[in-house]
Amino acid sequence: MQEFFEIGQIVNTFGVKGMVKVYPYTENVKRFEELKKVSLINKNSKKEYEIEEVKYHKNMVLIKFKGVDTVEQAEDLRNFYIQIERKDATPLEEGSYYIADLINLDVYTDEGEKLGILEDIFNTGSNDVYVVKDLNGKQILLPGIEDVIKEIDLKEGKILVHMLKGLR
Numbered sequence: 001m002q003e004f005f006e007i008g009q010i011v012n013t014f015g016v017k018g019m020v021k022v023y024p025y026t027e028n029v030k031r032f033e034e035l036k037k038v039s040l041i042n043k044n045s046k047k048e049y050e051i052e053e054v055k056y057h058k059n060m061v062l063i064k065f066k067g068v069d070t071v072e073q074a075e076d077l078r079n080f081y082i083q084i085e086r087k088d089a090t091p092l093e094e095g096s097y098y099i100a101d102l103i104n105l106d107v108y109t110d111e112g113e114k115l116g117i118l119e120d121i122f123n124t125g126s127n128d129v130y131v132v133k134d135l136n137g138k139q140i141l142l143p144g145i146e147d148v149i150k151e152i153d154l155k156e157g158k159i160l161v162h163m164l165k166g167l168r
Contacts, residue, residue: 002086002098002100002101003085003086004039004083004084004085004086005083005084005086005089005098005100006025006081006082006083006100007024007025007026007031007032007038007082007083007084008022008023008024008025008026008032008061008081008082009022009023009025009079009080009081009082010022010040010077010078010079010080010081010082011023011060011078011079012078013071013074013075013078014057014062014074015071016070016071017064017069017070017071018064018065018068018069018070018071018073018074019053019055019062019063019064019074020062020063020064020065020068020074020077020078021057021060021061021062022060022061022062022063022082023060024059024060024061026090028090029056029061031090032051032054032061032063033054035051035084035088036050036051037049037050037051038051038082038083038084039082039083039084040077040080040081040082040083041080041081041083042079042080042081047080049065049066049067049068050065050066050067051063051064051065051066052064052065052066065077097152097154099121101154102118102121102152102159103118103119103120103121104117104118105117105118105152105154105157105158105159106118106157106158106159107130107132107158107159107161108158108159108160108161109160109161109162109163110150110160110161110162110163111163114135115132115134115140115161115163116132116133116134116135116140117132117133118130118131118132118159119131119132119133119139121144127143127144127145128143128144129141129142129143129144130142130143130144130149130159130161140167140168141167142161142167147162147164148161148162148163148164148167149161150162
């Protein structure tokens with residue numbers, strides 16, 4: 001299981017006092033207010049920062065990090081990803097899973113056929129869509145509904161699905 005979760009990406013600066021604009025990856029954007037510190041990572045480095053202030057602007061989160069006091073310092077953080085430790089993640093309800101824990105699980109039909117590997121999950125508004133890459137590299141899109149997603153077994157590393165007519 002993943003030790004860290006990405007909860008957003010710094011996409012720009014905001015104002016002249018070192019604030020950054022963050023595109024959130026979490027449904028509960030208010031959870032940024034609960035965090036005291038986060039890790040910022042990119043290809044080359046990982047840095048830890050304390051959060052000084054959190055605001056909201058349209059669909060973005062605005063964050064002021066301690067020690068980042070100018071627009072130039074904030075600009076240096078552009079494109080960094082914001083990570084938190086698993087222990088700081090929002091607890092899930094029974095039967096819910098972190099997407100990061102499901103990616104790369106094997107996907108099988110309830111008839112025992114291996115469909116492929118779970119590549120991604122995205123939300124359409126009405127339900128999640130599970131993106132499965134089959135053995136030939138082709139994507140199969142499965143609605144994340146009870147009639148299709150029958151069982152998720154993290155210990156075994158697999159997802160059991162029922163293929164409704166028309167899903168392939």
